[in-house]
Amino acid sequence: MGSSFRLTTACAAALSLPLLASSSPVSRNHSTTPFDWDETKYVIAFGDSYTYAQGTLGYANSTFIGSNLNISFTPQQLLSDRIQQEDVDSTANRGPNWIEDITQCGTKEGLTDPRTCPVQLWDFAFGGADITVEYLPLHHNWSVQLVNQTAQFLDYGQPVLKDFVDADKTLVAVWIGINDIGDSDELAVDFPTFYDEDITAMFEQSITPVYNAGYKKWLFMNLPPLNRSPPNLVRAAGPLPNATMIDWWDESLQSHADAFAAAHEDASVMIFDANTFLNGVLDNATEYGFTNTTGYCPEYDQPLPVEQYGCLPLYDYFWYNTGHLTTHTHSVIAAELEKFLKAWSK
Numbered sequence: 409m410g411s412s413f414r415l416t417t418a419c420a421a422a423l424s425l426p427l428l429a430s431s432s433p434v435s436r437n438h439s440t441t442p443f444d445w446d447e448t449k450y451v452i453a454f455g456d457s458y459t460y461a462q463g464t465l466g467y468a469n470s471t472f473i474g475s476n477l478n479i480s481f482t483p484q485q486l487l488s489d490r491i492q493q494e495d496v497d498s499t500a501n502r503g504p505n506w507i508e509d510i511t512q513c514g515t516k517e518g519l520t521d522p523r524t525c526p527v528q529l530w531d532f533a534f535g536g537a538d539i540t541v542e543y544l545p546l547h548h549n550w551s552v553q554l555v556n557q558t559a560q561f562l563d564y565g566q567p568v569l570k571d572f573v574d575a576d577k578t579l580v581a582v583w584i585g586i587n588d589i590g591d592s593d594e595l596a597v598d599f600p601t602f603y604d605e606d607i608t609a610m611f612e613q614s615i616t617p618v619y620n621a622g623y624k625k626w627l628f629m630n631l632p633p634l635n636r637s638p639p640n641l642v643r644a645a646g647p648l649p650n651a652t653m654i655d656w657w658d659e660s661l662q663s664h665a666d667a668f669a670a671a672h673e674d675a676s677v678m679i680f681d682a683n684t685f686l687n688g689v690l691d692n693a694t695e696y697g698f699t700n701t702t703g704y705c706p707e708y709d710q711p712l713p714v715e716q717y718g719c720l721p722l723y724d725y726f727w728y729n730t731g732h733l734t735t736h737t738h739s740v741i742a743a744e745l746e747k748f749l750k751a752w753s754k
């Protein structure tokens with residue numbers, strides 16, 4: 409990502425949402441098909457390293473299935489693929505992430521068949537993804553951008569999944585933009601315009617086609633506080649991206665989600681305000697069990713537990729490395745998100 413780090417591995421209807429403890433989630437409800445988290449049995453996910461689940465048939469340290477070099481897969485491959493959870497560095501967080509936590513799918517060490525999970529997780533996120541090569545280049549020739557993740561899902565996943573995945577009981581979750589804002593932070597562009605075009609491409613090329621395949625329940629996550637990442641805290645010229653840039657992205661995401669919800673009465677469209685929530689966690693770190701919110705263990709990618717290299721236990725750190733969150737931070741997000749999803753369901 410830009411100069412600081414790269415992630416290789418983010419209304420019309422008045423809403424009477426119950427007040428939530430600490431986050432200030434933004435959300436809206438136009439939907440004629442109400443969302444109910446307790447009735448949700450499937451999650452289909454798209455995004456980047458914050459969100460991918462490692463699959464036995466996925467590119468290493470990047471995704472559940474395939475890569476840009478082998479984007480297609482057979483029905484038999486999809487159904488034989490397993491989520492792989494290992495206590496090793498996989499460049500993202502070394503342990504379950506938020507989407508595995510909320511679905512309880514792939515949280516246990518070893519291999520998990522998504523069909524055996526309380527909420528089945530079908531995860532097409534790819535580490536290092538941006539929205540589209542129209543605006544930002546691939547990190548690697550194997551990287552799958554968001555618009556290609558959704559195409560991959562529709563071309564090869566949906567024909568198989570439609571036989572047993574009930575769209576009415578499915579939440580589609582999207583966390584993207586973390587790489588986009590980092591990869592573009594030194595471009596000579598007007599950032600609000602650039603972000604808006606990039607997000608427009610997402611709604612046109614990813615969200616609309618998946619909605620048209622019958623998926624009406626949507627969760628978007630806005631950007632984490634990347635302006636407070638360890639390198640950004642000590643960057644002489646100030647954080648990049650800074651809080652203003654992150655707000656521009658988040659405002660654009662909000663307005664596109666609002667417009668999408670307004671245009672599709674049968675869609676439930678939720679945004680979890682990860683930015684406000686995680687800024688709050690950083691401000692109240694000890695309440696959440698963190699003792700170090702400003703640095704990360706330099707030996708995060710070494711084979712032994714990080715204490716062996718003189719670091720605190722990984723649990724103590726908010727940041728896993730320069731731009732990723734620890735598995736503890738992911739579990740904190742998941743706990744708050746679950747409250748949010750339940751509150752939305754009422």
Ligand SMILES: *[C@@H]1O[C@H](CO)[C@@H](O)[C@H](O)[C@H]1NC(C)=O
Pocket residue numbers: 423424425437438439440441442443751752753754
């Ligand atoms: C959302 O709208 C649906 C359909 O009108 C309704 O059943 C549900 O209670 C609403 N949810 C919230 C949180 O307002």
Ligand SMILES: *[C@@H]1O[C@H](CO)[C@@H](O)[C@H](O)[C@H]1NC(C)=O
Pocket residue numbers: 464465466467473474475478480481482485
């Ligand atoms: C895609 O290629 C990788 C090797 O890069 C391989 O491990 C994986 O099994 C392949 N996946 C599929 C679905 O063909």
Ligand SMILES: *[C@@H]1O[C@H](CO)[C@@H](O)[C@H](O)[C@H]1NC(C)=O
Pocket residue numbers: 468469496497498499709
């Ligand atoms: C994936 O991560 C593991 C653990 O850090 C590492 O040993 C391996 O080389 C990585 N594989 C690739 C293809 O990057």
Ligand SMILES: *[C@@H]1O[C@H](CO)[C@@H](O)[C@H](O)[C@H]1NC(C)=O
Pocket residue numbers: 477549550
């Ligand atoms: C992808 O990139 C790798 C490493 O740069 C290179 O070795 C490989 O030949 C490339 N593959 C294709 C299909 O371009």
Ligand SMILES: *[C@@H]1O[C@H](CO)[C@@H](O)[C@H](O)[C@H]1NC(C)=O
Pocket residue numbers: 476479540541542555556559
């Ligand atoms: C990815 O999407 C772009 C358009 O956004 C398209 O040009 C490209 O062919 C797609 N690649 C794959 C592998 O689907």
Ligand SMILES: *[C@@H]1O[C@H](CO)[C@@H](O)[C@H](O)[C@H]1NC(C)=O
Pocket residue numbers: 599646650651652653
């Ligand atoms: C953040 O960066 C943008 C784009 O360069 C700039 O317009 C804005 O003033 C900066 N905001 C802060 C708080 O530094």
Ligand SMILES: *[C@@H]1O[C@H](CO)[C@@H](O)[C@H](O)[C@H]1NC(C)=O
Pocket residue numbers: 429430431685687688689691692695
């Ligand atoms: C953090 O502390 C501030 C100030 O006490 C409070 O307003 C905020 O809600 C707290 N946030 C979280 C996530 O606990």
Ligand SMILES: *[C@@H]1O[C@H](CO)[C@@H](O)[C@H](O)[C@H]1NC(C)=O
Pocket residue numbers: 699700701702703704705706719720
């Ligand atoms: C946070 O952890 C890093 C790495 O272990 C360490 O260098 C740094 O001093 C710690 N910061 C604080 C405030 O304890």
